[in-house]
Amino acid sequence: MHKIQANASGTRSIEVSDEHLETINKYQLFRDLIDSTGYVDEQVLEKLKLNIRSLLESQTGNDKQLLDLCLDVVYNQNMKAYGLQQLVTLYINWKNQGNANLGMTTRAFQGTPFN
Numbered sequence: 001m002h003k004i005q006a007n008a009s010g011t012r013s014i015e016v017s018d019e020h021l022e023t024i025n026k027y028q029l030f031r032d033l034i035d036s037t038g039y040v041d042e043q044v045l046e047k048l049k050l051n052i053r054s055l056l057e058s059q060t061g062n063d064k065q066l067l068d069l070c071l072d073v074v075y076n077q078n079m080k081a082y083g084l085q086q087l088v089t090l091y092i093n094w095k096n097q098g099n100a101n102l103g104m105t106t107r108a109f110q111g112t113p114f115n
Contacts, residue, residue, distance in 0.1 A: 006083035040085040
């Protein structure tokens with residue numbers, strides 16, 4: 001279980017499991033989510049929510065893992081743009097750990113834009 005900081009002051013957090021990260025990976029939820037500026041804002045969070053809602057309404061969206069991701073993380077009352085940025089950072093680092101034997105050395109750091 002991983003814990004991401006949901007606000008800049010660190011008073012709120014959200015727990016994220018490996019299953020949540022696997023679901024993000026399975027549905028490629030972060031693909032083309034962030035524009036060329038690399039900044040995560042409330043519009044990016046809304047875009048993610050709309051993308052997930054669309055998946056849930058489709059035939060492929062009948063997945064308990066996707067519903068769990070929604071309830072536990074994406075639609076968590078503490079989830080704001082800052083939390084989404086931390087989730088993206090966690091996901092990148094999690095993916096890189098899985099690719100450690102492939103020679104990848106890139107690591108994302110909290111608080112940096114994504115581009």
